[in-house]
Amino acid sequence: MGKLFSKENGEVFMRPLNLDNPVTVQILGICSALAVTSQLKPAVVMGLSVTVITAFSNVIISLIRKTIPMRIRIIIQLVVVAALVTIVSNILKAYVYDVSVQLSVYVGLIITNCILMGRLEAFAMSNGPWESFLDGVGNGLGYAIVLVIVGFVRELLGFGTIFGFQIIPQSFYTENGGYYMNNGMMTMPAMALILLGCVIWVHRSINKEEKK
Amino acid sequence: MNTNSNTYTIVYASVIVVIVAFLLAFVATALKPTQDINVAVDKKQQILASLNERGMAKSDVETKYAELVKLDPIYNEKAEVAQAGDKEGEKGQKDQEAFKVANKDITAANRPLYICEKDGETIYVVPVKGAGLWGGISGYVALKADCETVYGTYFTHESETAGLGARITEEWFQTSFNNKKIFGEDKTKVILSVLKKGKTVDGVGPDNFVDAVTGATLTSNGVNDMIQKCLQDYIDIFEKIKK
Numbered sequence: 472m473g474k475l476f477s478k479e480n481g482e483v484f485m486r487p488l489n490l491d492n493p494v495t496v497q498i499l500g501i502c503s504a505l506a507v508t509s510q511l512k513p514a515v516v517m518g519l520s521v522t523v524i525t526a527f528s529n530v531i532i533s534l535i536r537k538t539i540p541m542r543i544r545i546i547i548q549l550v551v552v553a554a555l556v557t558i559v560s561n562i563l564k565a566y567v568y569d570v571s572v573q574l575s576v577y578v579g580l581i582i583t584n585c586i587l588m589g590r591l592e593a594f595a596m597s598n599g600p601w602e603s604f605l606d607g608v609g610n611g612l613g614y615a616i617v618l619v620i621v622g623f624v625r626e627l628l629g630f631g632t633i634f635g636f637q638i639i640p641q642s643f644y645t646e647n648g649g650y651y652m653n654n655g656m657m658t659m660p661a662m663a664l665i666l667l668g669c670v671i672w673v674h675r676s677i678n679k680e681e682k683k
Numbered sequence: 684m685n686t687n688s689n690t691y692t693i694v695y696a697s698v699i700v701v702i703v704a705f706l707l708a709f710v711a712t713a714l715k716p717t718q719d720i721n722v723a724v725d726k727k728q729q730i731l732a733s734l735n736e737r738g739m740a741k742s743d744v745e746t747k748y749a750e751l752v753k754l755d756p757i758y759n760e761k762a763e764v765a766q767a768g769d770k771e772g773e774k775g776q777k778d779q780e781a782f783k784v785a786n787k788d789i790t791a792a793n794r795p796l797y798i799c800e801k802d803g804e805t806i807y808v809v810p811v812k813g814a815g816l817w818g819g820i821s822g823y824v825a826l827k828a829d830c831e832t833v834y835g836t837y838f839t840h841e842s843e844t845a846g847l848g849a850r851i852t853e854e855w856f857q858t859s860f861n862n863k864k865i866f867g868e869d870k871t872k873v874i875l876s877v878l879k880k881g882k883t884v885d886g887v888g889p890d891n892f893v894d895a896v897t898g899a900t901l902t903s904n905g906v907n908d909m910i911q912k913c914l915q916d917y918i919d920i921f922e923k924i925k926k
C-alpha cells in the first residue's frame with residue numbers, strides 16, 4: 472500500500488487540481504465549461520461525468536498501452552473514449568433524465584474534450600494503470616472545480632438560486648417591492664467566458680511565486 | 684511480437700471494434716426500458732402542463748395523467764377516428780395510441796388528439812410543432828369544449844437563446860394564452876397570434892392575441908406561426924367534435 476500512495480503518486484493526483492489545472496493553466500475543455508455552467512446541477516453532473524470518463528479511459532488505455540499499434544493509437548483512444556461516453560450518456564438518460572436533457576449534446580461532445588485526449592496521449596500511454604487512474608481523477612476533478620465555481624456564480628446571480636433552491640429572498644425583487652433583479656447576462660455563455668477569465672486571473676495571481 | 688505489422692494492426696482494430704460493439708449493444712438494451720419511461724413521463728408532464736397542472740412530482744405524473752386524459756384517438760385525413768384511443772396501459776392510463784405518435788410522425792393522415800376531462804369540463808389537447816430561431820419548438824395547446832377558447836398551453840424548445848427566446852417555456856408566457864379565442868369573425872381561419880406590443884393586425888381582436896416575449900421577436904413569430912398552422916390543420920376535426 473505504501474507504494475500506491477507514495478509522494479509521486481500524490482503529486483500526480485494533486486498537480487492537476489491546482490498548479491497544472493487543465494482549464495485554468497492548460498486552457499483545455501473551455502467549450503463545455505462555457506456551455507453547461509449556467510446552473511450548478513448540470514455543471515456538477517458534467518464535472519463528474521468527465522472525471523469518471525477520464526479516469527476509466529486512462530486506466531483502460533494504460534492497461535492495453537503495450538499492445539496498441541502505434542499507427543492507430545489515436546483511433547484506439549477515441550474508440551475507448553467514445554464507448555465510455557456512450558455508456559455514461561445512456562446511464563444519465565436512464566437515471567437523471569432532466570439533467571441529460573439540459574446537458575444535451577455536451578455529453579456526447581466529451582469525446583472531443585481535449586482534456587481526455589491530452590491525458591491519454593501524454594500520460595496513460597507511458598504510465599501504469601494506477602498512476603493513470605489518479606491522473607484521470609485529478610484532471611477530471613480539476614475541470615469539475617472550475618465548472619462548479621463558474622456554475623455557482625452564474626446560477627446565484629442569474630437565477631437567484633443554488634441547486635434550484637431560492638437563495639435571494641423573494642422580497643428583494645423589484646416585482647415584490649425590493650431593489651434587486653436577476654442578471655440575465657449571467658445566463659448567457661459570454662458571461663461564463665468573462666467569469667472563467669476571472670477565475671484564471673485569481674488562480675494565476677495566487678500561484679505567481681510557486682511558478683517561478 | 685511486432686505490434687506495428689499490418690496484420691497485427693488490422694486484427695487488433697477488428698477485435699477492439701467487436702468488443703466495444705457488444706458492450707454498447709448490451710448497455711443500450713439493458714437501459715432502454717428505463718429511458719423510455721423517462722421520455723414518456725416527460726411527455727405526460729408536458730400534456731399536463733397544457734392542462735394547467737404544473738410542477739408536480741415525477742411520481743404523481745402517471746396518476747394525474749390517468750385521471751385527466753380520457754381518450755387519445757388518432758384522426759385520419761378525412762377527420763375520421765382511425766384509432767379510438769381507448770386502449771389502456773398497465774395503470775389504466777390512455778397512453779397506447781395517440782400518445783405513441785412522435786411529434787415528427789404527425790401528418791394529415793395521422794393526427795393525434797387528447798380528450799381530457801378536468802373539473803367536469805371536456806378539454807381537447809392538440810400537439811403543435813414548428814421552428815424557432817435556432818431550432819425546433821413544440822408544445823401542446825388545450826382547447827375548451829367549444830374548440831375555440833384556449834384552456835392552457837405548454838411550449839418547449841430545443842435551443843432558443845437563454846433569457847430571451849427560451850422564456851417561452853416560462854409559465855407567465857404560457858398562461859397568457861388562457862381564455863383567448865383562436866378564431867375571430869371568420870370561424871374557418873385560426874388567427875390566435877403572438878404580437879409585439881403596440882402592433883395590430885386587421886381582424887385580430889383583443890381576445891385573439893398575446894404579447895410577444897421582449898427581445899425574442901423571431902422565437903415569438905415562430906410560436907405564432909406554429910399555433911396558427913397546427914391548429915388550422917385540425918379545423919376539420921374541431922368541426923366534428925365541438926359542442
